[in-house]
Amino acid sequence: MFKRIITRTKTKSFFLFGPRSSGKTTWLRHVYPKKSNLWIDLLDPKTDRLLRQKPETLAEMIRIAEGDFEYVVIDEIQKNPVLLDVVHGLIFEKKYKFAITGSSARKLKRGAANLLAGRAFRFECHPMTHVELGTSFDLDDCLAYGSLPEVIELSQKDKQHFLRAYVDTYFKEEVVAEQLVRNLMPFRNFLEVASQSTGKILNMNNIAKVVGVDHTTVQNYFSILDDTMLGFLLLPYSRSIRKRQRAKSKFYYFDTGVQRTLTGLIDAPLNPESPEYGTAFEHYIVLEFKRLISYLKPDWRMSYLMTSDNVEVDLVIERPKMKTVLIEIKSTDNILSLNRQKLSGYKKLAEDFKNSESYVISRDQTSLMEGEIKFIHWSRIFKTVGLIK
Known part of the structure; x- marks a missing residue:
């Protein structure tokens, strides 16, 4: 079993969403074995x-229950929120x-659940990070097939079979089964359209026209994906919370392999x-950043930036009491081949953005400095900005 970096407490009750x-049950079985903890499995038909x-x-x-136990473990609580x-x-x-554990906070909120009124902490579980995979990490494999724990050690053909089954049975059936x-049908169409919109600034009206539903329904669909942790909206950067909420967001599915399956390109x-x-x-x-911030720096905030003169920054990381981080993401393995003219707007922004650090990250191992911008290999950015040690 890979060593996970999931946050936990030893003294309080907690949710793991x-x-x-994504590995919730496997992690719990390792950390809270049945010999010293009481398990209530809602996936068992009789118990449920x-x-x-x-x-x-x-x-x-x-x-x-016989004997002393440290924790009562309830798996998949969304099956019975009461x-x-x-x-x-x-x-x-x-x-x-x-x-x-649970995979649908939305159903809990609707079903009864007061989420224990602060009496339980909330933690998250995501697909595997490159830190957790260690020497088993393969960038191209994670880009193509994602990093769900069950996918990692499968053959290429079995990865494809697993991801198709995952999309068909969970995305397209269980979301409906959980009401x-x-x-x-329109939700299925929406999933594909959303997959084609990954990393793009969303136009809700255009998506509604393609899917054949109204604007409000599309907003609700995106909310469902966010509440079930199947995707998330990346808000635009603004010092004003009100402006941040009103402006157009970007959307990312929770896993690159799932996203490629939904586009039909697996x-x-x-x-x-x-x-x-x-x-x-x-996307990866x-x-x-989303996963590691969730585990290690939950007070950090992610966004993207689009200036009035159309200079776009892929990631803005706000760190309390520290400089804001601007990151432009390039997949090249040769940073000298980058079009410097296209980077000129970013260079100017890096000079003007007060109290910030600016980076271009890529697959090139070369590190260099141009003005206020540092060019580094993508794997070093997480340590450089203080996210991992």
């Missing part, structure tokens, strides 16, 4: 049926500690000279 197959009929049975199951009312009482009255959407080779490779590389870097 993450997409299906019993607790749906009588949620209060949970308290009795815990009471009669249980959280029982859990809340047990934390408050009996002082039990719970480790609770997050009622009409499957069989297609990813040529380093192609525009598709550049898109996948930018954004995801790595």
Whole structure:
């Protein structure tokens, strides 16, 4: 098993949210083994049926459990959100500690759940980072097939089979089964259109026309993907929170392999000279920052920047009490081949943006400085900005 860097507490109850197959259950089984913890598995039909009929049975199951246990582990809580009312009482009255996994905070909010009113911490689980994969990491493989734990050690053909099954059974069926959407066909169309919009500034009206639904429905679809951690919106940078919320966002799926499957390109080779490779590389870097910030620096904030004269910065990282980081992402393995004229706007912005550090990251191992901009290999940026040690 790969060593995960998922955050946890040893003294409080907590939620662990993450997409299906991101490794939540595997991690919990390793950290909270059944010999010293009480497991309540809602994927077991008998247990699920019993607790749906009588949620209060949970308290009795815990009471009669033999031996001492450190945590009560409840897997996939979104299958029965009403249980959280029982859990809340047990934390408050009996002082039990719970480790609770889920893949749909949206269903919990709608289903009953007060999310334990601050009595439980919230942590996240994502696909594998390059840090966790260590010597098993392969950039081109992660760009093409993503880094869901179950994908990593499969053959190329099996990776493709797994990802198609994942998209068909989870994205297109279970989201409907969990009653997050009622009409499957427009949602399926939306998933494909959203995959083609990865890393682009969203035009909700255009997407609504293509999908055949109204603007509000498209906004709701994006909200579903965000709440189920299947994707996220990258907001535009602004010092004004109000302006940040009103301006157009970018969208990224949670995994590059899933995104390529939704576009129908999972069989297609990813040529380093192609525009598709550049898109996948930018997508992957954004995801790595998203994941590592979630685990290690949750107070940092990510955004992108588009200036009034159309200079775009792929990532802006705001770090409390530290300089803001500007990052332009290039997939080239030869930074000397970059068109300096196209970078002139970024160079000017780097000079004018107060209290900031500016970078161009790429696959080139060469490091150099041009004006206020540092050119470095992508793998070094995370340590350089203080995200990892």
